[in-house]
Amino acid sequence: MVRQPIPEEKDSYRTIKFVAPEEIELAVTNLIRNAFSISEEDGIKQVARIFGFYHTGANIHDRIEKMMKQMVLRGDIILKGDRLSLP
Numbered sequence: 001m002v003r004q005p006i007p008e009e010k011d012s013y014r015t016i017k018f019v020a021p022e023e024i025e026l027a028v029t030n031l032i033r034n035a036f037s038i039s040e041e042d043g044i045k046q047v048a049r050i051f052g053f054y055h056t057g058a059n060i061h062d063r064i065e066k067m068m069k070q071m072v073l074r075g076d077i078i079l080k081g082d083r084l085s086l087p
Helices: 021-035 040-050 058-074
Strands: 078-080 083-085
Touching (some): 040 083, 058 078
């Protein structure tokens, strides 16, 4: 399950270090499933938005990108050119 912050509840927001790797991976998978294909950079931005991050700084960008690369290496997602898709 991907836990998204509730805009009206300030305490529902987390920093990227408190978002579990499994949540990030699930968000990536769901995003690609819904989009069929997405560029790596757009994917990083959209996953960040899912967790309530509207400014994708280096920490957020690097953490999501790292998770995506691990998913590619495991074969969970495919990176062809700059596009991500499901196998």
